[in-house]
Amino acid sequence: MINKFAESNFKAICDELSARDTDLKWVIDTYGYPPMWSRPNNFDSLVHIILEQQVSLASALAALYKLRERLQEITPTRVLLLTDEEFKACYCSRQKTAYIKYLAEAIVNGDINLEHFAEMPDEEIRIKLTALKGIGNWTVDIYLMFVLHRAGYFPIGDLAQVNALKRLKNLPALATRADMIAVAEHWSPYRTVASMILWHFYLSTPRKFKR
CATH class of the missing domain: 1.10.340.30 (Hypothetical protein; domain 2)
Known part of the structure; x- marks a missing residue:
């Protein structure tokens, strides 16, 4: 079965993630829900x-x-x-x-x-x-x-994601890919929506800000 999300359940998934992760909850409480970034399939x-x-x-x-x-x-x-x-x-x-x-x-x-x-x-x-x-x-x-709104992705190759995760979770600068993937695993099966919360945090805060 393909694991997707949609506009109809996006905020509910954000709420579920917030209930499981106090840092993601803080982002939403402070900055509101993230946009559901979407592009046409073309x-x-x-x-x-x-x-x-x-x-x-x-x-x-x-x-x-x-x-x-x-x-x-x-x-x-x-x-x-x-x-x-x-x-x-x-x-x-x-x-x-x-x-x-x-x-x-x-x-x-x-x-x-x-x-x-x-x-x-x-x-x-x-x-x-x-x-x-x-x-x-x-x-x-x-x-x-x-x-395609597939729900299971944390793009470890994305610099903004990596920086946002380190800042939000107060991870050391030398945190490894394995360390960060392990943190993101706690957001399964909705790592994509968690990633959108991270991008929202990254775009909403000064670059040197730490949680």
């Missing part, structure tokens, strides 16, 4: 996630808006008509230009079908997407969380 959303790799959210949005302005609609066929120079004018690095083109080609060729992903198990989706150059586990995690 090529535009995956391009957006690729653009977000290892840059600020503002930089990724600037590139996305430039691509939308140039193409009107970001689709695989329209993307494949752009030259590398046109991508560069849209603030896309050479690497990300290549990654976006690989994804577009896979969709045009029928190797990737985003509509089918909606009902596929998580790991099958991960195998399909990570077979493409430029798509790693972080990109798949964000796609599963924001687009």
Whole structure:
């Protein structure tokens, strides 16, 4: 059975997590419920996630808006008509230009079908997407969380998540991945919603703030 969440039960899951974790409860009591961040299941959303790799959210949005302005609609066929120079004018690095083109080609060729992903198990989706150059586990995690609303993910490769967890839980700076994954395991089967609470905390507090 696929483990999902939806707008209809999002706050109830937040409440359940708050009852189990006093730190998450403190975030919600202090800053309110987090947004249920969501994106449509389309090529535009995956391009957006690729653009977000290892840059600020503002930089990724600037590139996305430039691509939308140039193409009107970001689709695989329209993307494949752009030259590398046109991508560069849209603030896309050479690497990300290549990654976006690989994804577009896979969709045009029928190797990737985003509509089918909606009902596929998580790991099958991960195998399909990570077979493409430029798509790693972080990109798949964000796609599963924001687009398909799969409930079980703590994206350990996300710097904001790691920093928020360390600050909220007062973990040592040298806390290992295993340490953080062990903390997140207590939020199963709703680690994605807990992660959204962490992002909410991260975006709502000064960077040096500690709980």
